[in-house]
Amino acid sequence: MPKLTPKDLDVLRAKSVVIKTTISVGLSSCGIAAGAEAAFAALGEEVKARGLDISVRRVGCAGMCSMEPLVEVAVPGQPTVMYGNVTADDARKIIAEHLVGGKIVKALQVQTVNELAVCAFGDNSKPAPAGGPKQYRIVMRNCGVIDPESFDEYVARDGYQAVKFALTDGSSDAIIEQLRISGLRGRGGAGFPTHMKWDLTRKAVGEERFIICNADEGDPGAYMDRSVLEGDPHAVLEGMILGGFTIGAKLGIFYIRAEYPLAIERVEKAIKQARANGLLGQNILGSTFSFDCEIRLGAGAFVCGEETALIASVEGKRGTPRPRPPFPSVKGLWDQPTMINNVETLANIAQIINRGGAWFAAIGIGKSTGTKVFAVTGKVKYSGLVEIPMGTTLREIVMDIGGGAAEGNVKAVQTGGPSGGMIPANLLDTPVTYEHLQQLGSIMGSGGMIVMDDRDSVVDLARFYLEFCVDESCGKCAPCRIGGTQMQRVLEKIAEGKGDDTDVAALRRIAQAMQKASLCALGQTAPNPVLSAMKYFPKEFESRLKKSTPAAAV
Amino acid sequence: MSTTETKAPAAKPAGTPPDAISLIAKRWKNKRGSLIMALHDVQETFGYVPREVALKLAPQLGVPVARIYEVVTFYNYFKLEAPGRHVISVCMGTACYLKGAPEIKERLMAHFGIKSGETTPDKEWHLQDVRCIGCCGLAPVVTVNSKIIAKVKPADIVTAVTALYTPKEG
Structure with a gap:
C-alpha cells in the first residue's frame, strides 16, 4: 500500500460514500457476548439469499449495552430505526418485514423515549437543543457509527486531520496552546491538566522520550476504555501520534488489559493499517517526524493503573509503585521522560486540535471542561455507556438517561470504583465535575458509575470494595498492606453484628493513616468507599452495631 | 439468560511442538522488558506456566528463574497449575x-x-x-x-x- 501524503489524505476523506440501504450491527465485546454475531450472520445470509442490494456492516458499541444485540436499519430518505435484543430469527424477520415489506417491526424497536437511544447512533456530535438529548459525544462520536476495523471510514470522519495539521502547519507549541485553552484534564480520574503533563514531558531532559496509553482499565464495573478501543481505535491512535509529535517521542506503547482480547485485536489492526498508510513509521505523511507504536499487555493487577507501577510492568517487572517525585514526565520508562495518558484523554485530542481549544472549553462548567464517558451499571434500568457534558447532574445521568432503578428506588451511586465513594440519592442534583465529586468524598474516577437500589447494603458494598483493594495491594508499603487488612477485619466484625462504637472509631483512625501515609493512590483512596458509606448512611452502620439486622434497614 | 460464543482465547491443550519455548524466547529476547509478554505467550501455548517451561525459558531469555516466579505470582492472570x-x-x-x-x-x-x-x-x-x-x-x-x-x-x-x-x- 502506498504511503499517504497530506493531499492523499484529503482525497480519501472526500471520497463520497455510496448512499444505500445499510444495516449496522454493534459488534463489540458486549454485543458479541449477547449473540450479535448470530444476528450479523443471519442478516448477511438473508440479504444474499434474497439478492438484496443492502450493505450489512459491523460497527462498534453504541453504548446501549442492556439492549444488545443492536441492529440499526438506515434506508435513504427515512429516519433510521434501531432494533434491540435481536436474535438470528429476529434478524430474518427484520429483513422480511422491514427491508422487503417496508413495515417497521414494532415489537423489536428500541423505544426512543430512552435518552440512550435518542443519541446513540448517527451524527451525534452536535450539541443538543434545550430539552433535547442530554448526551453529547466527542469521545464516542464514532462508536456505533463507523466500522472500527476500517481505516477509510475513520478518515472519512475527519480522521488523521489533526495529525496532518500538526505535521504541515502546526508545531508542538500550537498543540500545547490549544490543549491549554481547552482545559482538558486527565480522564483516568485524577484530573491533572493535560497540557501541563505534555509540556513537562516535552521540556524534560532525556536521551529518548515515550508516550504510553493507559488502557489497563482496572475499575471492576467499568468498561468505557474497552468500548472506545473496540469502537474507534484510530481515534486513540491519533491521540498517541499527536502526543508523540508534541513531546518528541519515537515510540508509543499501548498498555492494555489482557482480559480485553477484542480491544487488543482492534488496536493491533489499527496500528497495522496506520503503518501501511504511512501514519506510523518513518517520515509520517512525508514529514521528518517518525513514530511507531507497540502493544504491551497487562496481566491482571489493579495497581498497574498507577503510573509508576504501570511503568514497572511495561519494563517486565512486578507492578509496584515507587515514590514520586521524580514524576514519570521527568523519569519514567527506562528512566527517560514518559507521558502516560488514559484512553479517553487521548480520544479527545484530535477533536480539540480540529475544532479548537475554545470549542472544547465552552462545553462543561468551571474547571471541568468537555465531556465525560460513564459506564452506568448495577441496579439501573438501562445500563450502558453515556457521554455527557461536564456539569450534567447525577440525577440526569441516572434517572433521565439510565431510566432510574430497574426495581425499587435508587439508594446511592458509586463513582470512582474502589477509589471512589457512595453518593446518596438526596445528593443526586450534584453536577458532575472533578471538584463537586471530591467535595462529596468521592472522585470522578475513570468513569464507573454503580447504581444501588434500596435493597442493597452499603456496608456490604464497602466491604466488597475494601476486599478488592486488600487483594490488589502490592504489599510494598505498610500503611496500605497492613491498614487495609486491619480495616477489613474491623468491617467484617461490624458486618457480622459483633462490632461496637470503638470499632467505628478504629475504622476512621486507620483510614486516616492510610490516606496520609500510603505510597500510591491505591492505598490513599482505598478507605473512600467505607468512609463515604459511614458518612451518608450512619444509621445503617449503627443498625449493624447493635445486633445483626436486615441489610437495608436504613 | 443467553449463551454465546466469543473470541476470547481458550486454553490450548498440551502437545505443542517441543521448540515452542525457543520460538517464544526468540520472539522476545531482544526486546526490552518483554518478560510479561513472553509469559503471555507461554500461557497461551500451554494453558498455564509449567515449571519445566519456566526452567527452560529463563536461560534462553537471559533472566533468572526467580524473576519469572516473581512476576507470575504477582499477576492474577498467570497460572502455575494446569x-x-x-x-x-x-x-x-x-x-x-x-x-x-x-x-x-x-x-x-x-x-x-x-x-x-x-x-x-x-x-x-x-x-x-x-x-x-x-x-x-x-x-x-x-x-x-x-x-x-x-x-x-x-x-x-x-x-x-x-x-x-x-x-x-x-
Missing part, C-alpha cells in the same frame, strides 16, 4: 456482584465440591473469579472457556454451566 478442561470464570465486577455473583459462585462451589481457584479431581472443571470482563450491561456474567453465559439467575447457573460440558475426545 486448569481443568472447562474453566468456569465467575465475573466479580461490581455490577455482577450487585446482581448475584456471590450466590452464583456459592452454587457452583457446592455443585462441583471445589473452592474458587480449584480444579475438580478429574481435571474436568476449574472454578475461578475474574475481576471484570467489561460486559457489565449483561451482568451477571459467567464464562466457560470461550462461551459466555449472560444475565443468568443464580438458580439456573448449574444447569447452564453443565450444559456446556463437552466430552473428552477419544
